[in-house]
Amino acid sequence: MKKMQIFEPAMCCSTGLCGVGVDSELLRISTVLNTLKNNGVHVDRFNLTNAPQEFVTNKTVNNFIKEKGVEGLPVIVIDGEIIITGRYPSNDEFVKLLDVPENYIGENPNVVKAADKKTQGCGCSGGDCCGEREL
Numbered sequence: 001m002k003k004m005q006i007f008e009p010a011m012c013c014s015t016g017l018c019g020v021g022v023d024s025e026l027l028r029i030s031t032v033l034n035t036l037k038n039n040g041v042h043v044d045r046f047n048l049t050n051a052p053q054e055f056v057t058n059k060t061v062n063n064f065i066k067e068k069g070v071e072g073l074p075v076i077v078i079d080g081e082i083i084i085t086g087r088y089p090s091n092d093e094f095v096k097l098l099d100v101p102e103n104y105i106g107e108n109p110n111v112v113k114a115a116d117k118k119t120q121g122c123g124c125s126g127g128d129c130c131g132e133r134e135l
Contacts, residue, residue: 035106
């Protein structure tokens, strides 16, 4: 089975689903990852705030950040190779990259399917998950 790792920008919690305003893209990713896990497919998810050492020890990701900066996150790694940068995989891409059946991602028509837009984060302000989103 292919090994997928997701390296995300700094967020106030491990999923970015904290605070007042929940980002629909982060909700979609959390839903897909939970459904994959329930189907026996494990995806490692590293947040720069909660797991900074993972960004240091992974030479490929570390070199990417040195070259492009944290603005290039999220970074999606499959079997040690960077596959996607600056966005999360679409549901279709999860299926193809992990070679799993579509029902493994928990397809839900009410959740945004395309991952073309960059996430706005979890809405944390100054490290306070209960703060208002700064625009």
